[in-house]
Amino acid sequence: MSEFAHLDPGVRDQLDLPSAERAGRMLAERFITHERLAPILNYIEFLIHMPPQTRASGLVVSGNPGSGKTMLSRAIQRRYPPTPAENGNVATRPVVVINMTNAREAKTLYNRILSEFGVPDPGNYSGNDRERMALKLCRTASLRLLIVDEIQDILTSTARQQRIALDTIKFLMNELSLPILTLGTSSAPAAMQVDEHLNARFKYRELPLWRRDQFLTNFLDRLEKALPLRKPSYLSSPTLAADLIRLSGGVLQTIMQLVTHAAAHAVETGEEQITTNLLERAVFEPPLAAAKQAALQAGLQMAA
Ligand SMILES: Nc1ncnc2c1ncn2[C@@H]1O[C@H](COP(=O)(O)OP(=O)(O)O)[C@@H](O)[C@H]1O
Numbered sequence: 459m460s461e462f463a464h465l466d467p468g469v470r471d472q473l474d475l476p477s478a479e480r481a482g483r484m485l486a487e488r489f490i491t492h493e494r495l496a497p498i499l500n501y502i503e504f505l506i507h508m509p510p511q512t513r514a515s516g517l518v519v520s521g522n523p524g525s526g527k528t529m530l531s532r533a534i535q536r537r538y539p540p541t542p543a544e545n546g547n548v549a550t551r552p553v554v555v556i557n558m559t560n561a562r563e564a565k566t567l568y569n570r571i572l573s574e575f576g577v578p579d580p581g582n583y584s585g586n587d588r589e590r591m592a593l594k595l596c597r598t599a600s601l602r603l604l605i606v607d608e609i610q611d612i613l614t615s616t617a618r619q620q621r622i623a624l625d626t627i628k629f630l631m632n633e634l635s636l637p638i639l640t641l642g643t644s645s646a647p648a649a650m651q652v653d654e655h656l657n658a659r660f661k662y663r664e665l666p667l668w669r670r671d672q673f674l675t676n677f678l679d680r681l682e683k684a685l686p687l688r689k690p691s692y693l694s695s696p697t698l699a700a701d702l703i704r705l706s707g708g709v710l711q712t713i714m715q716l717v718t719h720a721a722a723h724a725v726e727t728g729e730e731q732i733t734t735n736l737l738e739r740a741v742f743e744p745p746l747a748a749a750k751q752a753a754l755q756a757g758l759q760m761a762a
C-alpha cells in the first residue's frame with residue numbers, strides 16, 4: 459500500500475507544507491456531501507430541473523442549529539452560480555437565498571429578494587412597484603430555486619403576520635412556477651403547516667442529531683481523508699466515534715469543530731494523529747496559533 463494511504467491523493471501533497479501552515483489548513487471550512495445530504499440534494503436537483511409546474515412544489519429541511527442547513531444552501535448556490543451577461547445572453551441567477559429572521563411583512567421579503575439582486579435602497583419602492591420589480595427580476599434572471607432560511611422565525615410573529623409571510627411565499631411559487639426550499643429548526647414543519655395548501659405541496663426532510671451508526675462511520679472516514687495528518691487516527695473506530703458523540707451531543711457543527719481543532723493540536727504537538735486526549739483538549743482550548751495562520755493564508759490568497 460502506498461504511503462499515507464489514509465489521505466486523499468490531493469491532501470497528501472499538503473504534508474510537505476510547514477507545520478504551522480498545515481495546522482492552519484485544518485481549520486479551512488470544508489463541505490462534505492454526507493449520506494443524509496445526498497438524497498436531499500438529489501431532490502433539490504429534481505425540483506430545479508423539472509419543467510415549470512403550475513403548482514410548484516417545495517422541500518422543507520429541518521434540523522437543530524449546527525446541523526448544516528445553511529451550509530447546504532451555500533453548496534446549492536455554488537452548484538448553480540450566477541452567470542454574467544455575455545454574447546447577447548442576459549445575466550442569470552438560478553438560486554437566491556433569503557433569510558426570514560424578523561421578516562414580519564411581505565415588504566421585507568420582497569426587499570430581501572431585491573437586495574439579493576443588487577437593487578440599491580429597495581425600501582424606496584412603493585408596495586406594488588416593489589412586488590412587480592421582484593417578479594420581473596426573478597423572471598429575467600431565470601430564477602430556478604428560492605431558498606428561505608430560518609423559516610421557523612415566522613412562528614414568533616402574530617397569526618396575521620405568519621399568514622402574510624406564507625401567502626407571499628405561495629404567491630411567488632404560483633406567479634413564477636418557482637420551487638422553494640425552506641430551512642429551519644425542528645419548528646420549521648410547524649411553521650409551514652400553518653397553511654394547509656402550502657403544506658400539501660411540500661416534502662419534509664430532517665437533518666437529525668448524529669449517533670453511532672454507519673452514517674457516522676462513513677462521514678468520519680471521509681473527513682479523516684481530508685485532514686493532512688501524517689498518521690492515521692481511525693476516527694471511526696469505536697473509541698473515537700464514541701468520544702465524538704459524547705463530547706458533541708451529536709451536533710455536526712461541534713463534531714467538525716472538535717475534529718478540526720484536535721487535528722490542528724495534533725500537528726502542533728507533533729503527535730500527528732487525533733486521540734481522545736486531543737479531542738478533550740479541543741473542547742476547552744481553541745487552536746489559536748493555527749487560527750492566526752489560517753487567517754494569514756486567507757489574506758494572502760485574497761491578495762494574490
Ligand atoms: N456538510 C457539511 N460538511 C462539513 N461540515 C459541515 C457540514 N454541514 C455543517 N457543517 C459544519 O457545521 C457548521 C454549522 O453549519 P450550518 O450550516 O451553519 O448549520 P445550521 O444552518 O443548520 O445552523 C458549519 O460551519 C460546519 O463547520
Ligand SMILES: [Mg+2]
Binds near residue numbers: 527
Ligand atoms: Mg443556519
